[in-house]
Amino acid sequence: MKQTNKRKPTTEQVSELTTNRLSVYLRCLNQLEAAGVETISSQALAQQFHLNAAQIRKDLAYFGEFGVRGVGYYVKDLKRHLRQILGLDRRLRVAVMGAGNLGLALADYPGFRREGFEIVALFDVSAEKIGEHSRSGVPILDLKDLRRHVRRDRIDIVVIAVPAESGQFVLDQVVTAGVKAVLNFSPGALKAPAGIKLKNVDLTVSLESLSFYLAQDEGGE
Amino acid sequence: MKQTNKRKPTTEQVSELTTNRLSVYLRCLNQLEAAGVETISSQALAQQFHLNAAQIRKDLAYFGEFGVRGVGYYVKDLKRHLRQILGLDRRLRVAVMGAGNLGLALADYPGFRREGFEIVALFDVSAEKIGEHSRSGVPILDLKDLRRHVRRDRIDIVVIAVPAESGQFVLDQVVTAGVKAVLNFSPGALKAPAGIKLKNVDLTVSLESLSFYLAQDEGGE
DNA sequence: TTTTGTGAACTAGTTCACAGCT
DNA sequence: AGCTGTGAACTAGTTCACAAAA
Numbered sequence: 111m112k113q114t115n116k117r118k119p120t121t122e123q124v125s126e127l128t129t130n131r132l133s134v135y136l137r138c139l140n141q142l143e144a145a146g147v148e149t150i151s152s153q154a155l156a157q158q159f160h161l162n163a164a165q166i167r168k169d170l171a172y173f174g175e176f177g178v179r180g181v182g183y184y185v186k187d188l189k190r191h192l193r194q195i196l197g198l199d200r201r202l203r204v205a206v207m208g209a210g211n212l213g214l215a216l217a218d219y220p221g222f223r224r225e226g227f228e229i230v231a232l233f234d235v236s237a238e239k240i241g242e243h244s245r246s247g248v249p250i251l252d253l254k255d256l257r258r259h260v261r262r263d264r265i266d267i268v269v270i271a272v273p274a275e276s277g278q279f280v281l282d283q284v285v286t287a288g289v290k291a292v293l294n295f296s297p298g299a300l301k302a303p304a305g306i307k308l309k310n311v312d313l314t315v316s317l318e319s320l321s322f323y324l325a326q327d328e329g330g331e
Numbered sequence: 332m333k334q335t336n337k338r339k340p341t342t343e344q345v346s347e348l349t350t351n352r353l354s355v356y357l358r359c360l361n362q363l364e365a366a367g368v369e370t371i372s373s374q375a376l377a378q379q380f381h382l383n384a385a386q387i388r389k390d391l392a393y394f395g396e397f398g399v400r401g402v403g404y405y406v407k408d409l410k411r412h413l414r415q416i417l418g419l420d421r422r423l424r425v426a427v428m429g430a431g432n433l434g435l436a437l438a439d440y441p442g443f444r445r446e447g448f449e450i451v452a453l454f455d456v457s458a459e460k461i462g463e464h465s466r467s468g469v470p471i472l473d474l475k476d477l478r479r480h481v482r483r484d485r486i487d488i489v490v491i492a493v494p495a496e497s498g499q500f501v502l503d504q505v506v507t508a509g510v511k512a513v514l515n516f517s518p519g520a521l522k523a524p525a526g527i528k529l530k531n532v533d534l535t536v537s538l539e540s541l542s543f544y545l546a547q548d549e550g551g552e
Numbered sequence: 553t554t555t556t557g558t559g560a561a562c563t564a565g566t567t568c569a570c571a572g573c574t
Numbered sequence: 575a576g577c578t579g580t581g582a583a584c585t586a587g588t589t590c591a592c593a594a595a596a
Contacts, residue, residue, distance in 0.1 A: 126540060127587070133539035137519060151555060159520050164558095164589055171557055179556045179595045196539050197546025204538070211466070215436035221495070221518055221535045245432070267541050274442070290548065291541040297442055298358060299380050307544040309537055314442045316530055317425070318354035318417050319347060320488050320512040323528040325418025327511065348565070372577060385567055385580095392579055400573045400578045556595075563588070573578080 128169045132192055134159075135166065139189040151182035202227050205265045205289075207280050208272035209234040209242075209250045212295060216269055218246040230263050253280070257287040270294045281308075349390045353413055355380075356387065360410040372403035423448050426486045426510075428501045429493035430455040430463075430471045433516060437490055439467040451484050474501070478508040491515040502529075 156163040277296030302308040377384040453471045498517030523529040
């Protein structure tokens with residue numbers, strides 16, 4: 111298991127599909143570790159979690175040689191490597207824009223904390239909300255103070271959960287404040303400058319895509 | 332603008348990437364219509380919303396010939412066609428599994444209603460929650476009664492917003508109740524039988540993918 | 553033997569570029 | 575003249591299949 115001196119791939123070289131899967135693999139490994147499994151082959155991993163063995167190996171190969179031929183992967187070991195590749199070997203600090211229903215729910219989402227993300231604040235413009243807290247105690251701060259808090263609290267990632275009409279405005283604020291990575295739930299195509307990683311989760315598009323499936327199912331053969 | 336007698340594509344033939352984009356196009360057209368635009372070329376549409384003109388034309392071409400050469404597309408007309416293709420020309424009835432923070436937020440999400448989806452119920456197992464309502468008045472019902480409500484209320488789509496550990500159980504219930512389309516927010520790979528359309532939104536994967544980007548950005552050149 | 557890591561083959565998706573319609 | 579609709583070219587992503595390692 112030599113630590114390959116393979117050129118560290120830059121963000122552009124590895125597809126987002128691959129990085130998404132790395133995250134999935136990590137979750138699988140967590141389960142395996144909890145179940146006391148010490149080593150696993152790509153074959154077995156694929157079978158157990160409905161993945162493709164060759165794809166697992168290829169995805170991992172972008173970053174090094176983590177397996178042992180004839181054996182497979184040491185669960186603990188691969189887990190550690192994946193956490194390092196995904197940048198989860200440090201605490202990542204997250205802020206949520208918009209203290210509406212969705213923003214509050216995301217701020218308290220247990221899955222984030224469980225994976226090591228720290229939700230440090232919610233931001234809103236509504237005077238009634240500012241100064242309050244989410245159920246789990248995340249403070250709601252004034253959007254005006256975003257820039258200061260981003261610096262002071264070293265916020266790494268922002269989640270945008272504001273209505274469509276304020277999406278672009280809020281994103282601009284976030285970018286100005288110096289945040290480099292944004293998960294956006296606000297519908298519509300936001301424009302971000304180069305160097306900013308913007309990932310969209312579009313709830314309406316997701317539902318409409320299901321609607322399409324149903325429509326075909328009925329109208330079709 | 333002849334109505335092509337092109338064979339109606341079945342679900343398998345059109346990629347999900349395409350159907351997702353159709354939904355995006357529809358939203359763009361809504362905006363254009365609201366702005367009083369009557370006709371638009373693929374070129375102009377692409378420019379205005381950061382899309383690709385050839386891709387727009389190709390996506391639409393799967394379903395017919397909706398444009399007029401030399402002119403472009405009639406906004407109202409194309410909108411109508413897209414709504415029909417996406418199956419939005421009827422009211423779609425949606426239920427949300429899990430009346431936790433996320434489930435409640437999704438049930439009250441204004442974007443769904445705006446696009447014509449009707450959120451008819453939340454389902455949960457907790458005795459304290461059953462009988463209550465979301466802020467906007469969606470009733471919280473007993474998961475035990477799911478099957479009955481799916482039939483009576485003709486529920487088309489289910490959104491799963493329950494903790495990871497109950498995800499598979501709830502999906503199985505939903506499938507048994509006869510629902511064919513599911514939007515799943517529960518983490519981990521759920522297994523659905525063939526004929527069921529399962530779409531996953533994995534919040535943790537999304538955040539970890541952003542984390543990867545940040546890690547590369549710093550560690551890299 | 554077993555299983556990785558990986559070139560080669562394949563499949564899917566995007567973009568180009570232009571014939572043909574209005 | 576202008577723009578669609580679409581084959582052809584290209585690019586990206588997946589899967590196969592096997593040599594090499596343990």
